[in-house]
Structures are given as structure tokens and as C-alpha cells.
Amino acid sequence: MTTPDIARNQWYPVAIEHLVTRNRPETIVLMGEQLTIHRMEDDSLQVTGSDGRVCPVTLRYGHVWSSIGAPGHALFDIPEADEPGRRMVDCGAVRVKASPLRVVENFLDIAHFPFVHTDVLGAEPHTEVEPYKVEIRDTVDEVWATKVRFFQPQAAKSAGEGQMTDYMYRVPAPCVSILYKTCPPRPGAWDVIALFVRPISEVLCDAYAWMALYDDDSAQSDLIQFQQMIFLQDRSILENQLPSLLPLDPKMEIPTRADTTSIAYRRWLKRQGMSYGAQLVAR
Secondary structure: OOOOHHHHOOOEEEEEHHHOEOOEOEEEEEOOEEEEEEEOOOOOEEEEOOOOOEEOEEEEOOEEEEOOOOOOOOOOOOHHHHOOOOEEEEEEEEEEOOOHHHHHHHHHOOOOHHHHOEOOOEEOOEOOOOOOEEEEEOOOOEEEEEEEEEEEOOOOOOOOOOEEEEEEEEEEEOOEEEEEEEOOOOOOOEEEEEEEEEEEEOOEEEEEEEEEEOOOOOOHHHHHHHHHHHHHHHHHHHOOOOOOOEEOOOOOOOOOHHHHHHHHHHHHHHHHOOOOOEEOOOO
């Protein structure tokens, strides 16, 4: 199957930067093509394709980003990454047997908190999703969900007790989602949790979690373990979803009010022409 240009020309995470050493190149697969990431003698990083060609590369958010095509745009910006006092946390990658688009959509889903992340990100009887705002911001070509509120028994590793948590979601690229949520130790600030997804195939991917937090107390290992626990709970659900590909035909699934962000994401993907990992029509 030929990979559509819109998918080929995106930036994807291909490695965690500090793990690539001169003596340890990383070999990965991106949409069916094998890429090798080398650290050169001058400490720069180079990504070579299976045919020996040099692929585009950029370094940001603790990750190496590349493409098997020719991105006509810079990597999206997360301004909070440059704010002093924040801790940058690379949580590693989790292999998921699911469409990369399904993985991003799951990250955007609020309603599953009490049922999948019970007594951490949600709990009964607090299951109702209050109305919130979703928009496709044409000026930046991104999906945004704002004014999201949900009760969480433990909103973050730094949280001492249950609280109403404010959320914002942002989708700046088809395989990227960024979550902004209440920062327990610093009222008025946002914790930032991002999901960077690399498609290995249409139904297999690696999902990298990265965080920019205000948390001076938690051990790095505890922060990573907390986030990995959350994502591993999601993985068991994702790997059993049918159809495997993300449906873009609105007639294929019946949404609820809580699915407003998912509806906008699917509409945006269709407008982008992003069919890799998607099912365009009912079969």
C-alpha cells in the first residue's frame, strides 16, 4: 500500500534524544520503512532511510523527529517547554497494537476516566461530562477543546486529594495530542502532558509520553511510573477496539455529547486528507 503524501510529510518521533549514542544507533520502523538514527562525531544526529538517503531531522521536547517525506512546515511549538522552573519528563514509549489515530483519539476522550482509570483520573458517581467547547482553529489549523472540567481522585502525582480538574486539549498534528490540566502545587498554572505517536503500520504504533510539569517534590521515576500506569490501562482498551482503523464516516459509530472532541478530530483528519490509519467509509 502506498502511504499518502499527507502522512509521509508529517514530523514523527523516531527516538528519545539522549538514548542515541555514538556507539548505539537506533533502528526503528516508520510507516513500514526502516530508519536508522546515528549520533555523529560532532554530536549531531542523522536519520538515514532504508535506501541510504538522509531524512529530515529536528530535535525538540527530548525527542528526535523525522519524516519519510518532505515536511513543508516546522515542528509544532509547545511554548511551555521553554518556561523556567518546569521539569521536562520523558516517559518512554509504549508499543500499541492499534491505529495511531485511535491512540490519539483515546487520549482526547474524557468519558472513559471513571471506568478505565478508576480512583485515579475518575470515579463513580462522578461520571457525567459537563458541556465544553470544541473548535477547529483555522488560523493555526489545530483542534482545541477548552472549558473541560472533571472530578479526579488523583489528578497528578503531585495531587494530595481529589479535586475538580480543568482541562484543555490541543491537536497540532494528526499523530500528536497535547493536554493542559490543573497543576495541583501551582494554582493558576497548567501541567502539560503530550502524546507523540509514531505509526509503525496502520494498526501498530509506538506512543511516547512527554511532560512539562511544575513539581519539585516527586521523584522522576515516580512521575514516569504514574504516567505509564495510566497509558497501560488505556492500551488494553485500545487493542480490543473494532474496527481497528479509525472510522471517519460519521455513520459508522454513534457519538455522545462527551465525544465532541473526537468528532472534531475526525472531521479535521478528513479535511486534512489523512487516511493512513483511518477507515474512510463503512464496509
